[in-house]
Amino acid sequence: MKAINTIRMGGADVLPLVEGGKGVSASNGASCGNWAAEGGIGTFSAVNADSYDAQGRIIPQEYHGKTRRERHEELVAYGIAGGIAQAREAYERSNGQGRVHANILWEMGGAERVARGMLEGAKGLINGITCGAGMPYRLADIAREYRVHIYPIVSSSRAFAALWKRAYSKASEWLGGVVYEDPWLAGGHNGLSNSENPRVPEDPFPRVLKLRQQMREFGLGDVPIIMAGGVWWLEEWQDWLDNPELGPIAFQFGTRPLVTRESPIPDAWKQRLLTLKPGDVSLQNFSPTGFYSSAVRNDFLRELEGRSHRQVAYTAQPIGEHSATYGVGPRKRPVYLVPADLEHVRQWEAEGHTEALRTPDDTLIFVTPETSRQIVADQIACMGCLSQCRFSNWAQHTDDHSNGKKADPRSFCIQKTLQEIGHGGDPEHNLMFAGHNAYRFAQDPFYSNGFIPTVKELVGRIMTGR
Numbered sequence: 001m002k003a004i005n006t007i008r009m010g011g012a013d014v015l016p017l018v019e020g021g022k023g024v025s026a027s028n029g030a031s032c033g034n035w036a037a038e039g040g041i042g043t044f045s046a047v048n049a050d051s052y053d054a055q056g057r058i059i060p061q062e063y064h065g066k067t068r069r070e071r072h073e074e075l076v077a078y079g080i081a082g083g084i085a086q087a088r089e090a091y092e093r094s095n096g097q098g099r100v101h102a103n104i105l106w107e108m109g110g111a112e113r114v115a116r117g118m119l120e121g122a123k124g125l126i127n128g129i130t131c132g133a134g135m136p137y138r139l140a141d142i143a144r145e146y147r148v149h150i151y152p153i154v155s156s157s158r159a160f161a162a163l164w165k166r167a168y169s170k171a172s173e174w175l176g177g178v179v180y181e182d183p184w185l186a187g188g189h190n191g192l193s194n195s196e197n198p199r200v201p202e203d204p205f206p207r208v209l210k211l212r213q214q215m216r217e218f219g220l221g222d223v224p225i226i227m228a229g230g231v232w233w234l235e236e237w238q239d240w241l242d243n244p245e246l247g248p249i250a251f252q253f254g255t256r257p258l259v260t261r262e263s264p265i266p267d268a269w270k271q272r273l274l275t276l277k278p279g280d281v282s283l284q285n286f287s288p289t290g291f292y293s294s295a296v297r298n299d300f301l302r303e304l305e306g307r308s309h310r311q312v313a314y315t316a317q318p319i320g321e322h323s324a325t326y327g328v329g330p331r332k333r334p335v336y337l338v339p340a341d342l343e344h345v346r347q348w349e350a351e352g353h354t355e356a357l358r359t360p361d362d363t364l365i366f367v368t369p370e371t372s373r374q375i376v377a378d379q380i381a382c383m384g385c386l387s388q389c390r391f392s393n394w395a396q397h398t399d400d401h402s403n404g405k406k407a408d409p410r411s412f413c414i415q416k417t418l419q420e421i422g423h424g425g426d427p428e429h430n431l432m433f434a435g436h437n438a439y440r441f442a443q444d445p446f447y448s449n450g451f452i453p454t455v456k457e458l459v460g461r462i463m464t465g466r
Helices: 029-037 068-094 111-121 139-146 157-166 168-174 204-217 267-273 299-309 339-350 369-380 414-422 445-450 455-464
Strands: 007-009 012-014 017-019 041-045 099-105 128-132 149-154 178-181 188-190 225-228 249-253 281-284 292-296 311-313 324-328 333-337 355-358 363-367
Touching: 007 249, 017 029, 017 455, 029 041, 029 068, 029 099, 029 455, 041 068, 068 099, 068 111, 099 111, 111 139, 128 139, 128 178, 139 149, 139 168, 149 157, 149 168, 157 168, 157 204, 178 204, 204 225, 281 299, 299 311, 299 363, 311 339, 324 339, 324 355, 333 339, 339 363, 355 369, 363 369
Parallel strands: 017 041, 017 249, 041 099, 099 128, 128 149, 149 178, 178 225, 225 249
Antiparallel strands: 007 012, 188 292, 281 292, 311 363, 324 333, 355 363
């Protein structure tokens, strides 16, 4: 394996090894600080991060507001307090080595307010902001104001060009690097565009080369590109190292740091990752964000698949083939189905899926009464954790805080399930994000007999190779 040399990033010489920030409670100050202490870039998640009481216990994020707007204000306050708490822990554990970054999602509820509040309360502790899931134009303003480097996450050169031309060119000195996240291999939310086929992966090299060519046109030839998604062994990327076509390159590890002793995820989640097989991680479009996302195909995802499978189109009046009458809800208000679909409905009802729920697309899905009650309860309890949510129809930037559409029961409350799995909930019945290479835990002798390394041991393994 080629020697792994330091590169200049964000005003410092660091190893080209970046810990992926991930989402709710999947990376924190402990994992981040220890990664940075090894000379790389540690990244903690500032997405509804945990904060602590005087005894060091995690403060449960419970909501008491009567309205969604009131609960949204509670969510923002939790987010700011958690971001500050994780930044302080990361700084202390890093021993002044490497770099500490915070990861936010631009489409999370109150993203700009959380970022500003966190940076204000943790001045001097955070070196960079990594941000994806949307087009974070206003990060340029935040970078100038708080003097932190920014690391936008993109999946195409076109997305970066839009960011640069509209905003980042005005804060060019604070662009620390650009994260290219492979939309077919990375875990969590993926930046697939409408022109890309989610079932046909593309080779990342020509896409990253195109990004570098675009960056050179903007005078950014020396700004590092961070390759994210599908990275396991660096020797598999030797053609990328010291490649003059690509320029300075670093590598982001999102899934591998989940299975370390410092990782905050529960042991049951770690053990599940160690058993995955090829194909166990699926790319699906159930997320309330509207983005595709990659997660372990467990009972949680299978239940969502079932909802969409048990789906039929309806009309309010008999039109064309929609001639079969069906009564919806307690009052049995009539809608009209294709006769063949009504036969499917009767079969689903016989299996216990007796509740019909309307979707924004003039379809009905069929679920059990228990599932129906849970969907409605989760929609009512919405706290505005996203800027827009198709599951609850919340919208942050409208006068009535509605996106103007019916709430979509084919989706789910992402805040609820990520908080649950991150704090001890059953990995089989919650959303378990993971990259598509997670099956390699079971194939890698490093993890034989259930071995879980420290961050220091993992970084050492990455640096020395197989």
